[in-house]
Amino acid sequence: MEQTFVMVKPDGVQRNVVGEIVSRFEKKGYTLAGAKLMTISNELAEKHYGEHKDKPFFGELVDFITSGPVFAMVWEGENVIASARQMMGATNPSDAAPGTIRGDFAVQVGMNIIHGSDSSESAEREIGLFFEKSELQSYTKTIGTWV
Ligand code: RTP
Ligand code: MG
Numbered sequence: 001m002e003q004t005f006v007m008v009k010p011d012g013v014q015r016n017v018v019g020e021i022v023s024r025f026e027k028k029g030y031t032l033a034g035a036k037l038m039t040i041s042n043e044l045a046e047k048h049y050g051e052h053k054d055k056p057f058f059g060e061l062v063d064f065i066t067s068g069p070v071f072a073m074v075w076e077g078e079n080v081i082a083s084a085r086q087m088m089g090a091t092n093p094s095d096a097a098p099g100t101i102r103g104d105f106a107v108q109v110g111m112n113i114i115h116g117s118d119s120s121e122s123a124e125r126e127i128g129l130f131f132e133k134s135e136l137q138s139y140t141k142t143i144g145t146w147v
Contacts, residue, residue, distance in 0.1 A: 003033060003074055004081040004117045005126035010068035011111040013037075018071045021101060021114060024087060029143070030077040034136040040066050048129055064110060072130045081123050084116040 006025070008018050026032070040048070045062045052058050075084060089100025093112050096103035106113045117123035127136075 001076050002078065002080050002120070002123075003076045003127060004084050004123045005006050005028075005115075005128075005130060006073045006075055006084055006117075007115040007132040008073075009111070009113055010070055011064075011067060011117060011137075012105070013069050013071060014104065015113070017101075017105050020105075021071075022073070022100065025073075025075050025084070028077075028083070028087065030080055030083075031141060033076045033138070034131050035071065035073045036131075036135070037069050037071050038130075039069050040060045042066055044129060046136040048126060056135065060110060072137055074127055074131060076142040081117055081120060085118065088114050 005049040006021075010022055012018060012021065022032070022035075042062060045065045046053070049058065049061055049065070052061060055061075077083075087095030087101060089102035091102075091112060093102040093106035094109075096106070096112075098104065101114050102112050117126050
C-alpha cells in the first residue's frame with residue numbers, strides 16, 4: 001500500500017494544530033503507520049531539504065525547520081502521496097484554497113505549517129530519513145469487529 005511522509009512543522013506545533021491535522025488524515029480514511037514528536041538536527045534538515053540547497057531561502061528554511069519540535073508521520077492508503085498534497089494546499093498559503101490545511105491555518109510561505117512528500121521517490125527517501133523500520137506499524141483496520 002502507498003505510503004507518504006507528512007510532517008507538522010514547528011509553527012504547526014506552536015499553533016496547536018497537530019491534533020487537527022492528524023484528525024483530517026484519519027477522517028479522510030488514511031491509516032497512520034508511524035508518528036513521533038522530534039527535533040530535527042541541522043544534518044537531517046540539510047538532507048531532507050537537499051533539493052533546495054542552492055535556493056536563496058535554504059538557510060532560513062533549515063533554521064526554521066530545526067527551531068523547535070516537529071510532528072513526523074507516515075500515512076498509508078490509496079493515492080495518499082498526491083492526496084496529502086491536495087489536503088495541504090499550495091506551498092504559499094496565500095495561494096492555498098480555503099479548506100486546505102495551509103489555506104485554513106497559514107499566511108506566510110516560510111511558515112506554512114506542514115510538509116508532505118511530493119513523489120513516490122521523495123516519500124521513500126523521506127520515510128527512510130525520519131523513521132526506522134521498527135517504528136512503523138503494518139496493520140489492518142478492523143472497524144466493526146470490536147463490538
Ligand atoms: P514542503 O517541501 O515543505 O512540503 O513544501 P512544498 O513541497 O510545497 O514546497 P517546496 O518547493 O519543496 O519548498 C520547501 C519549503 O521551502 C519554503 N519556501 N520558501 N521564501 C520562499 O520563497 C520559499 N519558497 C519555498 C517553504 O516553507 C516550502 O514549504
Ligand atoms: Mg517540497
